[in-house]
Amino acid sequence: xxxxxxxxxxxxxxxxxxxxxxxxxxxxxxxxxxxxxxxxxxxxxxxxxxxxxxxxxxxxxxxxxxxxxxxxxxxxxxxxxxxxxxxxxxxxxxxxxxxxxxxxxxxxxxxxxxxxxxxxxxxxxxxxxxxxxxxxxxxxxxxxxxxxxxxxxxxxxxxxxxxxxxxxxxxxxxxxxxxxxxxxxxxxxxxxxxxxxxxxxxxxxxxxxxxxxxxxxxxxxxxxxxxxxxxxxxxxxxxxxxxxxxxxxxxxxxxxxxxxxxxxxxxxxxxxxxxxxxxxxxxxxxxxxxxxxxxxxxxxxxxxxxxxxxxxxxxxxxxxxxxxxxxxxxxxxxxxxxx
Amino acid sequence: xxxxxxxxxxxxxxxxxxxxxxxxxxxxxxxxxxxxxxxxxxxxxxxxxxxxxxxxxxxxxxxxxxxxxxxxxxxxxxxxxxxxxxxxxxxxxxxxxxxxxxxxxxxxxxxxxxxxxxxxxxxxxxxxxxxxxxxxxxxxxxxxxxxxxxxxxxxxxxxxxxxxxxxxxxxxxxxxxxxxxxxxxxxxxxxxxxxxxxxxxxxxxxxxxxxxxxxxxxxxxxxxxxxxxxxxxxxxxxxxxxxxxxxxxxxxxxxxxxxxxxxxxxxxxxxxxxxxxxxxxxxxxxxxxxxxxxxxxxxxxxxxxxxxxxxxxxxxxxxxxxxxxxxxxxxxxxxxxxxxxxxxxxxxxxxxxxxxxxxxxxxxxxxxxxxxxxxxxxxxxxxxxxxxxxxxxxxxxxxxxxxxxxxxxxxxxxxxxxxxxxxxxxxxxxxxxxxxxxxxxxxxxxxxxxxxxxxxxxxxxxxxxxxxxxxxxxxxxxxxxxxxxxxxxxxxxxxxxxxxxxxxxxxxxxxxxxxxxxxxxxxxxxxxxxxxxxxxxxxxxxxxxxxxxxxxxxxx
Numbered sequence: 001x002x003x004x005x006x007x008x009x010x011x012x013x014x015x016x017x018x019x020x021x022x023x024x025x026x027x028x029x030x031x032x033x034x035x036x037x038x039x040x041x042x043x044x045x046x047x048x049x050x051x052x053x054x055x056x057x058x059x060x061x062x063x064x065x066x067x068x069x070x071x072x073x074x075x076x077x078x079x080x081x082x083x084x085x086x087x088x089x090x091x092x093x094x095x096x097x098x099x100x101x102x103x104x105x106x107x108x109x110x111x112x113x114x115x116x117x118x119x120x121x122x123x124x125x126x127x128x129x130x131x132x133x134x135x136x137x138x139x140x141x142x143x144x145x146x147x148x149x150x151x152x153x154x155x156x157x158x159x160x161x162x163x164x165x166x167x168x169x170x171x172x173x174x175x176x177x178x179x180x181x182x183x184x185x186x187x188x189x190x191x192x193x194x195x196x197x198x199x200x201x202x203x204x205x206x207x208x209x210x211x212x213x214x215x216x217x218x219x220x221x222x223x224x225x226x227x228x229x230x231x232x233x234x235x236x237x238x239x240x241x242x243x244x245x246x247x248x249x250x251x252x253x254x255x256x257x258x259x260x261x262x263x264x265x266x267x268x269x270x271x272x273x274x275x276x277x278x279x280x281x282x283x284x285x286x287x288x289x290x291x292x293x294x295x296x297x298x299x300x301x302x303x304x305x306x307x308x309x310x311x312x313x314x315x316x317x318x319x320x321x322x323x324x325x326x327x328x329x330x331x332x333x334x335x336x337x338x339x
Numbered sequence: 340x341x342x343x344x345x346x347x348x349x350x351x352x353x354x355x356x357x358x359x360x361x362x363x364x365x366x367x368x369x370x371x372x373x374x375x376x377x378x379x380x381x382x383x384x385x386x387x388x389x390x391x392x393x394x395x396x397x398x399x400x401x402x403x404x405x406x407x408x409x410x411x412x413x414x415x416x417x418x419x420x421x422x423x424x425x426x427x428x429x430x431x432x433x434x435x436x437x438x439x440x441x442x443x444x445x446x447x448x449x450x451x452x453x454x455x456x457x458x459x460x461x462x463x464x465x466x467x468x469x470x471x472x473x474x475x476x477x478x479x480x481x482x483x484x485x486x487x488x489x490x491x492x493x494x495x496x497x498x499x500x501x502x503x504x505x506x507x508x509x510x511x512x513x514x515x516x517x518x519x520x521x522x523x524x525x526x527x528x529x530x531x532x533x534x535x536x537x538x539x540x541x542x543x544x545x546x547x548x549x550x551x552x553x554x555x556x557x558x559x560x561x562x563x564x565x566x567x568x569x570x571x572x573x574x575x576x577x578x579x580x581x582x583x584x585x586x587x588x589x590x591x592x593x594x595x596x597x598x599x600x601x602x603x604x605x606x607x608x609x610x611x612x613x614x615x616x617x618x619x620x621x622x623x624x625x626x627x628x629x630x631x632x633x634x635x636x637x638x639x640x641x642x643x644x645x646x647x648x649x650x651x652x653x654x655x656x657x658x659x660x661x662x663x664x665x666x667x668x669x670x671x672x673x674x675x676x677x678x679x680x681x682x683x684x685x686x687x688x689x690x691x692x693x694x695x696x697x698x699x700x701x702x703x704x705x706x707x708x709x710x711x712x713x714x715x716x717x718x719x720x721x722x723x724x725x726x727x728x729x730x731x732x733x734x735x736x737x738x739x740x741x742x743x744x745x746x747x748x749x750x751x752x753x754x755x756x757x758x759x760x761x762x763x764x765x766x767x768x769x770x771x772x773x774x775x776x777x778x779x780x781x782x783x784x785x786x787x788x789x790x791x792x793x794x795x796x797x798x799x800x801x802x803x804x805x806x807x808x809x810x811x812x813x814x815x816x817x818x819x820x821x822x823x824x825x826x827x828x829x830x831x832x833x834x835x836x837x838x839x840x841x842x843x844x845x846x847x848x849x850x851x852x853x854x855x856x857x858x859x860x861x862x863x864x865x866x867x868x869x870x871x872x873x874x875x876x877x878x879x880x881x882x883x884x885x886x887x888x889x890x891x892x893x894x895x
Contacts, residue, residue: 035775041424042508043432044778044789045804045814053506086424087563098580154611162618169615175416175583175603288608288616290582298581298608301742303775 004331008324015320019313023075026312027068030305037303041085058084071309080313081306083299092310096292100314101185102172103291106214107280108186109207111269113215114222114276119258119265121219122226126234127253137223145220149279153213153286160209167209170288174202210287214279218272225268229261236260263334270326274319411588414601415874415890418613418622422581422606425563427556428498428546430507434627434792434883437546441884442586442602444549444569447476447495448540452886453878455703455796457540461490461550461570471535471834474543478526482593484552485567485574492528496520497558498550499530504559509547512794516542537836541795572597572888581606586887597888598876610746617643617869623892624870624877626885631689631747637869645869648879651700651793652864654683654692654744656737656755657805660857661817662785664733669725671856673733674786675710676718677765679758683862687750692862697849698805699798700863702881705842706798709849710860715762722764734766735759738787743774751788755861781815789814796882797836798845803827806848806857818857826851 038054039046055061059070074081080092125137144152161169172187173179180190180199187203190196233239234257242252281293288294292311299307421435428440441449447462462476482490499520502513516536521529532539542548555567566575572594573586586602605622607613610630617625618640629637638645656678658665665671680694695701696708711717727733737759739752749771756767772780777787794800804810807827808819826848833841852858866879876889 033776034779035773036779037775039778040775044781045810046508047511047810047813050506050511086422088430089561090563157612157615162615165619168621169619170607170612170621171582171605174621175605285608286612288606288612290579294581294608301773301775 004328008328011324011327015317018320019316022316023072023309023313024068026309027071027305030303030308031064033303035303037084037305040302041088054088058088060084071306075313080310083304083307085299085302085304092306095295095307096310096314099290099292099295102289103277103280103284103293105172105186105188105207106210106283106289106291107273107276109188109211110214110218110276110280110283111273113211114218114272115269117215118219118222119226122223123230123254123258123261125223125227126230129231134227138227141220141223143220144216147217148282149213149217150282150286152217153210153283156209156213157286168206169209172203172206172289173199174206210283210289213286214276214283217279218276221268221272222265226258226261226265229264230257233257233261259333263330266326266329266333270323273322277315277318410590411597411600413599413892414603415599415624415887415892416603416605416622417624417626417885417887417890418605418607418616419626420607420610420613421627423578423584425507425561426565426575426578427507427562428549428551428569429502429505429510429556430561430563431546432508438884439575439584439604440546440549440569440571442573442887443571443575444546444551445571446544446546446549447478448544450544450796450880450882452889453880455881457544460544461495465540471537472532474530474532474539475523476528476530476543478528479593480526482570483591484555484570485589486552486555488552488554490550490570491525492522493525494553495528495550496522497553499548501551501556501558502547505561507547507561509545509794512542512545512547535832535834537831537833537841538795538797538799540836541797545795573602576601595888598891599887602887602890620871623874624868624890626868628745629867629869630745631687631691634691634867634869635689642872643869644872644874645867646877646879648866648868649702649881650864650866650883651703651796651881652790652866652883653695653698653700653801654751654788654790654861654864655695655698656859656861657787657789657814657816658857658859659782659785659815659817664725664735665785667725668855669721670733671859672854673718673721673725673762674759674765675853675856675859676714676721677759677762678755678859678861679713679761680861681713682754682758683751686754687747688862688864691867692864695860695863698801698852698858698860699845699849700793700801700881703796703798703801704837705845705849707846707849709853711853713758718762719764722762727764729763732764732766734768735786736768736770736784738770738772738777738780738784740774740777740788741771743777744788744790748788755788782812782817784815787815792883793881798848799827799830802845802848802852806852806855811857816857818855820851820855823848823851823855 038051038058038060042051052061059067071081080096083090083092083095121137125134128134157169160167168174180187180196181194183190183193188200188207191200191203234253239252239257242256243249277293280291281297283289284291284294285297292314296308296311299311419435423436423439424433425431425436426439428444431437431440445460447460448457449460450456451458461482462478465474465476467474478490478492478495484490488494499513499517502510516532516539518531518533521531523529536542549569551569552567556562556565566578568575572589572592574589575584576587577585583606584604588597588600607616610628610633613625614629614633616622634645637643658671660666684690684692684694693701696710697706699706722733737752737756739748741748752769752771756769759765759767791801805814805816806818806823808824811818826844830841830844830848833844835841866883868877868879868885870877873893874890875893876891878886878889
């Protein structure tokens with residue numbers, strides 16, 4: 001595993017220039033884009049002198065390269081700065097930490113739905129190739145991928161929330177429920193850890209629709225991917241050999257073949273993680289889910305530069321760490337892979 | 340069938356990600372809340388809202404009688420798409436945050452619910468000096484802030500000085516008028532003004548004037564997340580930004596105890612989700628704002644009531660009168676004749692607005708219908724006089740902003756465009772910019788759509804910022820007229836705030852407005868609150884702040 005260690009180190013070091021380029025791009029785009037964080041947070045008609053004064057106290061009147069230099073210097077010290085708008089002077093890092101667990105909880109639950117539904121249905125479709133189920137599943141994969149995720153969310157809210165009244169449509173936990181003690185920030189996990197069953201049930205109910213929306217949205221890709229990979233694997237000699245040995249078909253398909261088809265699927269999971277986060281941004285807005293995506297969208301409308309930059313850095317780090325994680329998983333799943 | 344390994348992989352993914360998250364600290368955990376018992380109960384129509392009446396100077400009232408008060412109980416959950424900005428009256432300048440203040444920090448004078456009349460709040464009475472430059476307030480005795488600090492003249496002075504020092508967004512409501520504050524004795528405080536301002540009592544009812552505890556707020560810093568409150572019917576028990584705010588009844592409140600013990604405000608990212616949550620029974624009340632189409636739909640829901648009240652929210656077009664072609668008054672007048680207010684009200688706002696023919700809102704003291712009704716012929720005539728024709732049409736850009744005024748804004752711009760182009764002599768090019776961009780373009784846009792909420796309930800607030808020489812550049816209108824300035828001076832110097840003399844001046848201002856057309860008023864919004872049928876005590880007024888302390892759930 002020494003070589004793996006070296007590989008990890010290089011990969012980690014490589015994320016630094018990546019983040020740097022990203023931050024620089026975001027910094028420039030935000031400043032080039034029209035819009036002003038001060039004016040967006042105060043009422044139209046405020047006197048110009050007053051606006052200038054605020055700009056001065058916030059350091060927005062300094063030359064751009066000075067602002068950029070200050071920003072990079074702070075970032076080096078892991079200081080994400082303070083907000084500009086709509087509320088000034090709050091720690092960006094603190095705000096991101098407050099919003100992050102909600103997004104993580106949603107992303108994980110969504111990923112779980114995607115993995116189970118996507119891989120499961122894909123394998124089933126491959127197993128029953130050219131059956132009605134296969135055709136339906138292939139159609140499903142295309143349709144679900146083409147449906148805008150917010151529309152899917154709205155439909156779920158309407159059907160399961162308003163009509164059937166099974167699930168709540170907004171938020172992470174009921175106003176009248178007792179939120180679990182803070183451990184990880186993930187309500188479902190925290191309530192489990194503290195044995196708070198009422199809160200667990202409540203937060204699971206709240207998580208259900210957003211997770212389903214996000215998970216199903218991404219499952220289409222995995223149905224298709226798993227199916228085509230499985231079909232290839234099912235043609236391989238070892239499958240024929242396994243069948244010849246009289247191993248039950250289900251074991252052959254779901255144990256031997258699926259395991260061998262998993263590698264590209266895991267790669268895809270890593271790649272799709274960025275898409276998952278993008279979907280989370282929309283899902284969070286649809287379900288009033290107080291996560292980082294909703295935070296980012298809101299702050300973009302206010303041109304709150306430090307918050308936008310901070311959130312983008314966090315998203316970038318997330319994507320980078322997930323792709324790293326995927327690389328490690330390869331080695332675990334397929335012992336032949338060495339770095 | 341064994342799928343253990345597949346699950347092991349998935350579980351590993353989950354676990355590693357969990358470990359990543361575990362080092363983070365996040366949202367504070369909630370305190371236990373009392374469970375609300377709900378029972379469907381008899382519905383009652385909310386009290387009819389009253390049209391605004393001339394303000395009267397409040398009369399002194401006796402100290403409240405200390406009869407044992409019933410302890411408020413029960414819980415009501417209110418949904419909103421608005422947000423809290425700064426929980427600090429020195430810097431908050433938006434409707435929802437002011438609504439929270441309205442329920443958690445009283446001012447020296449406040450509006451009587453359901454009216455635009457002032458009544459005594461933390462002050463029992465006040466005197467005005469002969470020259471109108473000194474206001475002396477007599478404070479209520481024996482009151483305490485939530486942290487136990489006694490309420491007195493020193494605290495009032497400290498709070499005002501703090502607003503002046505911090506210079507937050509709404510500071511002009513204080514600094515433009517108040518020179519300094521003096522403590523006369525423990526329960527008497529004197530405001531010395533820079534010049535006589537007849538509407539000063541209305542200003543005192545705004546929240547930069549709310550006394551706060553000197554021991555709970557920092558003297559020279561904005562406390563954005565402070566839950567200290569002032570002295571109000573409710574105290575803030577818990578607050579998670581953008582998620583939820585819990586209010587509990589203040590046991591030391593001097594006035595009538597709130598009808599409900601707990602108020603929970605839930606913050607929604609969009610109107611559609613809030614509507615679904617209301618239909619699903621997750622919230623009891625939905626306030627600002629649902630989409631205009633929702634109100635009509637929800638009226639037919641047997642479990643819900645849609646309560647309609649007067650609003651003082653107006654929509655209008657602003658011209659930059661220094662920019663071609665809008666520097667020609669004839670062009671502005673022609674556009675004023677051509678706009679179709681009825682179409683705006685019907686198509687864009689689905690009956691939730693009404694046509695407005697003056698910048699002074701309907702129902703506000705001194706309002707007249709100053710602008711002419713739609714007249715396309717007259718508009719064409721004026722355009723001809725200004726040198727335009729069907730072959731040489733007037734080409735203009737109309738600016739609008741997509742989200743700040745709700746999802747309906749693109750319809751608004753299209754309806755205005757359509758109406759103007761009906762003359763056959765105007766070509767409108769629609770231009771849009773996001774709010775942050777929009778506000779930074781004031782001064783470079785020739786014709787743009789805006790909206791206005793009241794700061795204080797006086798026509799001055801709806802006219803002066805747009806048309807006074809020393810204010811109009813900030814709103815991007817650049818209008819300046821000696822005649823108008825003279826009228827403003829006269830209006831502001833009048834001794835009687837609601838006297839006939841001042842009323843006449845405002846009529847003249849409105850008439851001159853229709854002639855010079857620095858802006859074109861379009862429509863006025865009504866205020867809507869949708870609630871479950873068992874919610875009582877929804878009282879709406881043009882001030883547009885909800886009174887949580889009057890809300891009551893039948894059967895709890």
